Amino acid sequence: MRHSHGYRNRSRKVFRHTPRTRGYGGLSRLMYEYKVGDYVIIDVNPTFIETAPHRRYQGKVGKVIERRGRAYVLEVRVGGKIKKIVATPEHLVPAAQPGGAT
Template identity: 40%
Template sequence: MLSHKRIRTKGKLSLTRYFQKFKTGDYVAVSQELNVPFYYVKKLQGRTGKVIEKRGDAYYVEIKDINKLKRYLIKPIHLIKIKA
């Protein structure tokens, strides 16, 4: 789990991560930004999933939990785009 940040990034909010855009079908990883509240369970940290749709400022991400697909509405500051 993330318990601390590096000294240079401590207390700073990355605006490029805050305003990043994703397309439907992009694969993303969940990475909790410690400066912004994250209201989900800790087991989501590091999980990967697929962007399903955009709703407001956030994105619906479909993540497989054991054998069941679950959909979470997550803000883009907590997401990192990955190649798949």
């Protein structure tokens, strides 16, 4: 039987929680306010899969370019192209600025 090529294809290992990290993370990750120009790491939280970006962007560093509702629009370089990703704060972690400044 042919396998599915769906949106979450081959993502079992990527979107897996270890038993210690199951459930909601912490409030600090949800309440963190990002400003335009901040750099963030896309870390998909499988608890909130409806608002998750595609697994191709897992671990990528992006720059916040605007706020859209309670989500953020990020600029992510993939290969030679710049992509715009819409992600909610559950899937974002603050990153250090390039060049050493935090």
